[in-house]
Amino acid sequence: MVNTGVTVHYFYDPLCGWCFGAGPLIEHLAERDDIELMLHPGGLFDSRALDKASRQHFLDSDQRIHALSGVIFGDAYQTKMRHADTVVLDSIVPVRAILAAGQCGKSALEMLKRIQLAHYQQGETVHDEKVLTGLAAEIGIPAEIWHQALITANEDAVIARTANLMRQHQLSGYPSMTVEQDGQLKHIPLQAYFGKPAEWAAYWASLSG
Template identity: 65%
Template sequence: MVSAAVTVHYFYDPLCGWCFGAAPLIEHLAERDDIELILHPGGLFDSRVLDKASRQHFLDSDQRIHALSGVTFGDAYQTKMRHADPVVLDSMLPIRAILATAQCGFPATDMLKRIQIAHYQQGKTAHSPAVLAELAQAMGIEADLWHATFEATNEQDAISESIRQMMQYQLQGYPSMMVEKQGIRQSVPVQSFFGKLDAWDDFLNRLSENG
């Protein structure tokens, strides 16, 4: 890819429902070769066991996210959230998988999308190393390369750097986004584009033209 004059910094967590709502926007952005996209992982959940009240809170939020963005939360996921025991959310290994995917030479955004689908539509345990290996295999990453890279990747350094930058630029929560042009960063209200791909495309075109 030719070096782009515009960079978009995306601060996300793979198990954040609102980031799943942003998935169509990120997928569209990732397809462009005139804007560089850099992912900054968050690390919302570290082996968090959800009680019934927390599960219901997430399911209620999911309804709002669906209404705004149009993304689908699958039956398997909803059944798991209502009835499985326990339900554990862990962002750490999914983030490691996303970082490892890039180190293997494959698109990190592709792994992020697959993890979100596995969790939010298929109801799979997204932090399972076996599930993550299956996703990597489906992308075409050779098994030995994946295992070695995954084991050697340190997600904590990336998470710490993301948190540092979010504090520096006073970003609140996930998803957060900044546009960088000529060394200057400006926050983008990414949630305002949920369900508005045409407006999102117009915004990206203006970014590129003015880059």
């Protein structure tokens, strides 16, 4: 029997490596018909230029994420982080693109996934609107409709709402998750389920059983 009383709140940033690692877990939730998945994007990076030490810190973290989750950080991404003259991370424009995809009747989660893959596997600059327009085309959004949606998407208000919700839920950092059921709110330790799809599926089955 479908349980419509379970709502999952997922707090993420499109350029958070640990959120990339959580991708398989989130995709599992999106495929279930017994929960409502609510996505809450944050703005972790605002045109932040990374020095060499910061890039190495991220690469070291990526190795831990890969070991736990199995997600692949591509050669193009790693080469860019090691050798590019400049690397700038900007979450704000990708969040705008995720919201715009939803406004166009497409899956915000699918746009998030494509942005993550473009960044973490292909080494693309995912705050470049040309890159985002290409990703939008891949999911069937015509360019003229896409550009209008980008203009009207209000990422600042959504990011602020995410920050407020995280304070209310007493959450710190990305990725974070809470589940609402029968008026109760519970934190979900996402990283504890990295690389454990069977345990993850069993947990959610137990909630809806």
